Amino acid sequence: MALLQIAEPGLSPQPHQRRLAVGIDLGTTNSLVAAVRSGRTAPLPDASGRVILPSAVRYLADDIEVGHAAVAAAASDPFNSIISVKRLMGRGLADVKQLGQQLPYRFVGGDSQMPFIDTVQGAKSPVEVSADILRVLRQRAEATLGGELVGAVITVPAYFDDAQRQATKDAARLAGLNVLRLLNEPTAAAVAYGLDKGAEGVIAVYDLGGGTFDISILRLSRGVFEVMATGGDSALGGDDFDHAIAGWIIAQAGLSADLDPGTQRRLLQSACAAKEALSNAESVTVSHGEWSGELTRAQFDALIEPMIARSLKSCRRAVRDAGIELDEVEAVVMVGGSTRVPRVRAAVGELFGRTPLTNIDPDEVVAIGAAIQADTLAGNKQGEELLLLDVIPLSLGLETMGGLMEKVIARNTTIPVARGQDFTTYKDGQTAMMIHVLQGERELVSDCRSLARFELRGIPPMVAGAAKIRVTFQVDADGLLNVAARELGSGVEASIQVKPSYGLSDEEIARMLQDSFAHAGDDKYARALREQQVEAERLLEAVQAALAVDGERLLDADERIAIDHEMQELRERAAGSDTAAIEQQVRRLSQVTDAFAARRMNDSVKTALSGRRLNEIEE
Amino acid sequence: MSTCHFALFDLQPAFVLDLEQLAVRYRELARETHPDRFADAPAREQRQALERAAQLNDAYQTLKSPSRRALYLLGLRGDTLPLEATVQDPEFLLRQMMLREELEELQDSADLAGVAAFKRRLKAAQAELEGDFAACWDQPGERERAERLMRRMQFLDKLAFEVRELEERLDD
Numbered sequence: 088m089a090l091l092q093i094a095e096p097g098l099s100p101q102p103h104q105r106r107l108a109v110g111i112d113l114g115t116t117n118s119l120v121a122a123v124r125s126g127r128t129a130p131l132p133d134a135s136g137r138v139i140l141p142s143a144v145r146y147l148a149d150d151i152e153v154g155h156a157a158v159a160a161a162a163s164d165p166f167n168s169i170i171s172v173k174r175l176m177g178r179g180l181a182d183v184k185q186l187g188q189q190l191p192y193r194f195v196g197g198d199s200q201m202p203f204i205d206t207v208q209g210a211k212s213p214v215e216v217s218a219d220i221l222r223v224l225r226q227r228a229e230a231t232l233g234g235e236l237v238g239a240v241i242t243v244p245a246y247f248d249d250a251q252r253q254a255t256k257d258a259a260r261l262a263g264l265n266v267l268r269l270l271n272e273p274t275a276a277a278v279a280y281g282l283d284k285g286a287e288g289v290i291a292v293y294d295l296g297g298g299t300f301d302i303s304i305l306r307l308s309r310g311v312f313e314v315m316a317t318g319g320d321s322a323l324g325g326d327d328f329d330h331a332i333a334g335w336i337i338a339q340a341g342l343s344a345d346l347d348p349g350t351q352r353r354l355l356q357s358a359c360a361a362k363e364a365l366s367n368a369e370s371v372t373v374s375h376g377e378w379s380g381e382l383t384r385a386q387f388d389a390l391i392e393p394m395i396a397r398s399l400k401s402c403r404r405a406v407r408d409a410g411i412e413l414d415e416v417e418a419v420v421m422v423g424g425s426t427r428v429p430r431v432r433a434a435v436g437e438l439f440g441r442t443p444l445t446n447i448d449p450d451e452v453v454a455i456g457a458a459i460q461a462d463t464l465a466g467n468k469q470g471e472e473l474l475l476l477d478v479i480p481l482s483l484g485l486e487t488m489g490g491l492m493e494k495v496i497a498r499n500t501t502i503p504v505a506r507g508q509d510f511t512t513y514k515d516g517q518t519a520m521m522i523h524v525l526q527g528e529r530e531l532v533s534d535c536r537s538l539a540r541f542e543l544r545g546i547p548p549m550v551a552g553a554a555k556i557r558v559t560f561q562v563d564a565d566g567l568l569n570v571a572a573r574e575l576g577s578g579v580e581a582s583i584q585v586k587p588s589y590g591l592s593d594e595e596i597a598r599m600l601q602d603s604f605a606h607a608g609d610d611k612y613a614r615a616l617r618e619q620q621v622e623a624e625r626l627l628e629a630v631q632a633a634l635a636v637d638g639e640r641l642l643d644a645d646e647r648i649a650i651d652h653e654m655q656e657l658r659e660r661a662a663g664s665d666t667a668a669i670e671q672q673v674r675r676l677s678q679v680t681d682a683f684a685a686r687r688m689n690d691s692v693k694t695a696l697s698g699r700r701l702n703e704i705e706e
Numbered sequence: 707m708s709t710c711h712f713a714l715f716d717l718q719p720a721f722v723l724d725l726e727q728l729a730v731r732y733r734e735l736a737r738e739t740h741p742d743r744f745a746d747a748p749a750r751e752q753r754q755a756l757e758r759a760a761q762l763n764d765a766y767q768t769l770k771s772p773s774r775r776a777l778y779l780l781g782l783r784g785d786t787l788p789l790e791a792t793v794q795d796p797e798f799l800l801r802q803m804m805l806r807e808e809l810e811e812l813q814d815s816a817d818l819a820g821v822a823a824f825k826r827r828l829k830a831a832q833a834e835l836e837g838d839f840a841a842c843w844d845q846p847g848e849r850e851r852a853e854r855l856m857r858r859m860q861f862l863d864k865l866a867f868e869v870r871e872l873e874e875r876l877d878d
Contacts, residue, residue: 268742311733400877407870464742474737500767503741505760563756564741 106237108267108465109228110275110457113217113241113255115173115324116297116424118142119451120224120239121458122232123467128279128455131231134665139450140227143170144219146206153223162356165348166193167206171326172220174298175202175213176258177251214254218261225264230616230664238265240461242453244299245271245317245480248526249538249568256565267464269565272296273303274475275456276422277312279447289315289415291406293435293443294422294453295398298324302402304409304416313476316408316499318401323394325362325425331390332358332373332382340378362387366427388430395434402438408499419443424450476501479562483538486523488513490532495560498528505561509575512556516548520556522572522581543572543581616666623661623669627654630680633687641686653679711765711778719782721840723769732766772836773859779843780856793857802861806868813872821876825869832862 109122109131117139121130130138137155145157145168152160161168169192180194180202193205203210221241228236241264243255252269259266273292280290287307294301301319305312333354337344346354357375361382364371370383406413419435421443426432435443447455460475478501484494485508495508512520520543527535546554555575562568573580630650638647657672712719715731737743739762744755768774780787793799812820839855842848 308729308733311736313733403877404874407873474733474740474742476733476736476740501763503756503760504763505757506764561756561760564759 105467106465107228107232107234108237108458108461108467109224109232109239110270110454110459110461111221111224111239111241111264112272112275112454112457113173113221113243113258114142114296114453115171115299115326116142117450118220118224119454120228121451121454122228123458123462124232128458128462130451130454131227132663133227134660134663134668136663140220140223141170142173142220143168144172144216145169146208146211148207151208151219153219162349162352165352167208169204169206169211169216171298172213172216174322175204176217177248177254178202178213214258215261217255217258221259221262221264225262226616227664230620231662233617233620236264237465238267238461240268240270240275240457240464241266242270242272242275242457244294244296244321245273245301245303245314245319247321247566248481248536249566250536251321252566256567266565267461269567270457270460270475271301271303271314271317271477271566272453273301273317273420273422274305274312274314274477275453275460276420277303277305277307278456278459278475279452280418280420280444280456288417289409289411290418290420291402291416291439292420292422293398293402293426294319295425295431296324296423297326297425298322300324300398300401301422302398302405304405304411311474311476314478314499314501315410316405317478317480318405318408320397320401323397325423325428327394328362328391328425328428329355329358331394332361332387335382335386335390336373336375336378336380339380340375342375362428366429384429391428391430395431398431399434399438402435413439416441420452421445422449422452477564477566478502479504479566481526481536482528483560483562483568484525484535485510485558486525486532492525492527492530492532492535495558496562502562502566503564505559507557507559510556510558511552512546512549512554513551515551517551517554518546518548519544520546520572522558522570524568524570538568539570541570541572541581543574543579545577545579546574547577547579549576616664616669619666619669619673620661623657623673626673626676627657627661630654630676633680633683637683637687637690641690642683646683650676650679650683709761710782711768714762714765715769719779721772721775721779721836721843723775725770728766728769732762735762771863772832772839773856773863776839776843776852776856776859780849780852783844784849787853787856790860791857793854793861795854795857798854798858798861802865805865809865809868809872813875816876818876821869821873825866828862828866828869832859832866835859835862 107122109120112119112121119130119138119140121128132138133140140154141158143154143157143161145152145160145164147167157168158170161170178201180196194202195205195210196203201212201214203212204216225236225239239259241255241259243252247255255269256266273294276292276294277290287309289304289306292301292303292305294303299319299321300323301317303317304315306315307313336342336354336358337346354375357373361371361373365382365384365387368384370381373380373382403413406416416439419439419441421432421435426435426443426445426449432443432445478499479496480498482494482498483496484492487493487510493508496504496506510520521540522543523532523540524538525532525535526538529535543556546556556572557575558570558572560568560570571580631654634650642650653672653676657669657676660669660672663669710719714735715728717723736759739755739758741752741755741759744752747755768778777787777789809824812824835855835858839852839859842855843852
């Protein structure tokens with residue numbers, strides 16, 4: 088019931104206080120927040136009833152727009168409207184140069200190697216942009232659930248490396264969210280399906296989102312989800328389908344490939360609309376300016392075939408990594424809006440030899456799974472047994488002599504994991520050693536991602552090969568790495584919480600935290616909303632009580648219908664997060680009940696006055 | 707010092723293991739030790755949980771793989787053996803070289819059916835080695851033979867890995 092959901096903590100008529108926790112799917116194109124309420128898990132809607140928040144942020148001179156408004160402005164204000172920022176998370180300037188051809192932003196450097204996007208509000212890092220999205224979701228959740236969150240489970244692609252995970256955690260911190268767990272998206276989807284169906288056996292989760300592709304092979308067994316293997320492509324998604332169609336339009340319409348950012352955006356928007364229409368129609372008319380043409384589903388299928396083939400190759404590799412054969416996969420779960428494309432469904436079905444599961448909305452399934460896990464981690468489900476055994480997606484290792492990568496922990500190892508490897512000095516009298524931490528599958532250091540460098544100093548001088556240095560890697564349940572080095576003879580130690588090379592510098596974090604204080608106004612907004620919701624509840628209860636006593640006696644049928652209608656409207660608005668709308672409806676309900684209140688007042692005055700003389704009541 | 711991997715699972719050191727049962731026991735133990743259980747606990751308990759869970763994962767990975775289990779068992783019964791060692795086993799090495807040549811030919815001809823048949827033969831060879839090792843590893847006087855069998859298992863593991871890489875290349 089709406090009234091129970093908007094009760095302030097403490098005012099709640101329920102004796103047992105739930106610890107509020109949410110699941111957040113921070114997607115490339117869209118983001119969602121979901122929660123378990125009264126045993127049901129569902130995404131939380133905004134005031135207009137929409138559950139999807141487009142992952143778009145527009146910076147205005149003195150305001151920030153997040154979501155639909157920012158998407159709408161993308162074509163007219165491309166430099167200040169940031170979309171698909173997830174593709175930039177944890178990436179260095181060099182990485183984004185390649186992506187930069189698809190993204191019209193003006194990049195500037197910062198203290199760290201992280202790329203900053205130049206906007207009217209100054210340089211914004213991808214972490215800050217993500218934090219602005221997360222902040223809106225946090226406020227929506229706090230308003231809807233009526234209290235502060237103890238924390239959130241935020242999903243990341245299984246294929247995210249350490250730098251990208253760390254960037255996501257930084258964004259959450261900036262948004263004032265306590266991260267209970269970073270959860271791999273496919274695992275979250277499996278949680279959503281697994282609990283609903285009580286499935287056992289090996290399942291594959293095929294997740295094709297806006298900008299990333301993930302494939303995971305999981306074993307489900309009595310409430311334990313064991314990740315056997317993950318793979319994918321962190322630069323493959325539905326956006327690429329849009330680009331393929333846009334490229335087709337450019338070729339068909341004979342446009343120059345060198346388009347201004349605004350035109351590029353409009354082109355991509357028509358491409359995206361065409362793609363969506365082709366999920367149901369056999370062909371669609373596409374127009375751009377003067378030009379218009381017909382795109383059939385068969386043509387579209389041909390355009391995206393190379394991308395689908397790439398995804399299927401990753402599937403076969405993940406199945407091999409899991410040490411099983413394709414026919415041992417008992418169920419295939421589809422996640423991500425791009426799995427609505429019929430050709431994608433058909434191709435995946437053919438590969439695994441079975442029809443993929445699509446009965447949970449592919450846009451919502453990840454957030455729903457994250458919410459279930461958040462509820463468990465917040466301690467609301469004592470008895471319920473749900474455990475996730477995840478793996479690291481990429482091998483971790485160290486640079487050794489000759490620029491080679493020595494793997495310390497292989498990819499697809501179950502986390503948490505700790506592993507040590509011994510090294511020695513190579514020169515007589517060597518007193519320091521450089522530890523270079525790497526991530527990747529390739530042999531050469533230059534082909535792997537550099538995560539961190541640190542130095543172990545103070546090794547007692549010895550002949551070469553006499554010192555014994557143990558380097559320990561420890562990966563926690565979030566997939567984040569700690570590295571420590573220790574000279575076993577002398578006990579000299581050095582360690583590092585791996586700060587990815589593409590993470591934020593301390594100065595940058597400090598500045599952003601300062602900035603977030605500037606957003607304290609947003610938190611005030613959340614409080615105003617809760618106050619208005621409490622006011623709505625108070626009024627609803629008062630009217631309800633009055634109706635119970637005098638409704639029959641003092642109101643005619645039409646008046647009663649009008650009041651019931653306005654009460655219902657207020658209940659609905661109070662469940663949302665639009666403060667102004669609730670306030671407005673509180674006023675309307677007061678107005679509608681004014682006459683009723685006046686009649687009750689007169690009535691009680693009459694009763695009180697009857698049998699008294701005028702001078703007795705004048706004071 | 708860390709607990710013996712077998713003791714962690716309430717098992718006596720043995721080569722023949724019921725892997726299904728091991729998996730069930732692993733999940734039970736993982737439930738008890740996983741850091742998710744301690745999401746709210748003080749930092750020190752969280753760290754301990756992390757270490758216990760990491761140790762459990764390590765033990766499970768070791769026991770699950772026949773060659774790693776064999777290496778670990780021999781280490782329990784005598785001196786800890788290095789992970790890798792130079793092997794004096796000419797007859798076996800010769801067979802290995804022939805198998806590798808065969809694999810290269812399969813790559814050149816992109817023969818997927820041939821790869822599948824090769825995999826089946828490899829699995830059979832692995833099963834045979836495991837049987838031989840199980841019969842001798844704890845027999846007095848058979849130590850040298852057990853070590854040789856264990857190194858052969860490692861070789862076949864590497865070969866299996868190469869087959870997988872070949873499959874990957876043929877997938878292009």
